[in-house]
Amino acid sequence: MGVWVLVDINNKDKVKCILCDKQMCGGVYRLKQYIAQEGKNVKKCQGMKTTKEKLLEAQEKCKKALDEAKRKREEKTVRELELREEVHVSRVGGSEEVTCVGSLEPHKLGPVDKWTKAIDPTATKSESLTQQRLNKELWKERLHEVHKYIARWVFNHAISFNACDNDEFKQMCEAIGQFGPGIEPPTMFDLRGGLLEEEYARTKSLLQECEAEKMKNGCSIMTDAWSDKKRRSIMNVCTNCADGTSFISSKEMSDVSHTSEVIFELVDKAIEDIGPDDVVQVVTDNASNNMGAKKLLHVKRPHIFWTSCAAHTINLMLQGIGNMPRFKKMIDQAKAFTIFVYGHTRTLECMRYFTEGKEIVRPGVTRFASNYLTLDSIQEKKDQLRKMVVHSRWDSLKDVKSKKGKKCHNNYIESNLLEGCKVDIGSFCAIVQSSLFG
DNA sequence: GGACTGCTATGGTCGTTAAT
DNA sequence: ATTAACGACCATAGCAGTCC
Incomplete structure (x- = not known):
C-alpha cells in the first residue's frame, strides 16, 4: 500500500501511518480503518504529513481494500451455504x-x-x-x-x-x-494434527494385546534396508509374533554406510527396546553386512538366533540357477524378446491382440522370480505367440524390421524359445525342490 | 468543588479465521 | 503448522452531567 511502516519487526501489530506519523498497535487492519476513516474502533486519519490529494487517494485505496476483503469473506460463506443447500436427501x-x-x-x-x-x-x-x-x-x-x-x-x-x-x-x-445435518467436516490440518495423534495412540493401545503375546511366546525382529522414491536409504524394523507383524521404527540411513556395526547397533537397540528376554530371533536378508552383524550379535546375545530371510534365500537360489549356462542363454533370449515386445507400443499391441489382452510380463515381487514367471508365461501362451511371429500383422510392423527386431524375431524362431522354456521350467522346479527339500 | 456515575471514543489484547 | 489478518471484546481516558 505504501502508506504505513512497521515500527517493531517483532510485533506485526505495531505500525505507523506515514500520512501523519501516528503509531498504533491494532495491526494493519486497524490502520486501514484509520486511513479509510471507517469503523468505530479507531480515530480518523487527518493526513497531517501529506497533501489532501494523497490523503484522499490513500483513503480510497484503504476503503477499497477493506470492502474487497469483506466481500470475499461474505462470498465465501454464501458459497459454502449454497453448497450445503444443494444437498437434498430427505426431500x-x-x-x-x-x-x-x-x-x-x-x-x-x-x-x-x-x-x-x-x-x-x-x-x-x-x-x-x-x-x-x-x-x-x-x-x-x-x-x-x-x-x-x-x-x-x-x-x-x-x-x-x-x-x-x-x-x-x-x-x-x-x-x-x-x-445429522450441518456436520462440520474435518480440515486437513485436523487430520494431520490432532486426529492423527489420537489414532496413533489408539493403534498403539491396540498393540498392547500383541505385547502380551510377545511376552508369552517371544517374537522375531525383522529388519531390512530399502530405497524410497527419492533414493533415500531407509531402514526399518518390524516385529513378528503369533498375533501378527507390527512396525517398530524406521530410520533414514542415507548418511552412513550400512556396515555390520551399524546394523548391529540398530538391531541391538530394537532388542533392548522390546526387552531382550522376549526376542527369540532376528531375521534379515543374506547380505554380507547382515552376516557380519549376525556374528556381532552372537557374541553379545548368544541366546538369540539370527535367521536368513527364506524369501531372499530362494531369491538368491533363483539368481544362481539363472546364471547357470544351461539356463542363462534361454533366459537372456526370453528377456530380449519380452523387452523388445514391451519396448514398442505397436509390438506390445500386436502381442496383446494375439494373447487376447493377456500379458507375458508379470512384474514379480522380486527380480529373479519374475524371470521364471515370465518364462512360464511365455510357455503358457506359446500357441498365440507362435501364431503372432508368423502373422502378417507382426511382419508388417516397422519395429520388427529393425536390427534389434530381426534379432529377436530370429532368436524366437530359430532357438525355439518355447520348447526351451518348457524344458527350463521343468528343470528349474526340480532344482529348486532338491535345494529346498533334498 | 470534589466525588461519583455514565457515556463515548479510542487504544490494546487476544481468540478466531484465513492464507501460506 | 505457522503466520497474517481480522474482529470481538475489554480497558482506559476523557468528558459531561449529577449529586452532595
Missing part, C-alpha cells in the same frame, strides 16, 4: 410426511426411526404394509442420493474403490448420519 419424492409420521421436530431420522415411526400402530395390517412398501421406495431413493454424493467424492479425488470396503468406512457413514 426426495415430496412425500416427506411419510418419513416423519408422528414427529413434530425437524426430522432427524436415524435408520431405526425410519422403520419404527413410519408404521402407524393403529393402521390395519394391509395399510401398514402399504406404508412400509412406500417407505421402502423412498428409503431406496434417499439412499441413492447419498450414494451419489459419496461416489462423486470418490471419483473426483481418485480414491480407490475398495477404500469403502471396510468397517471404518461403514462406521464413518453411520457416525455422519447420527450426527
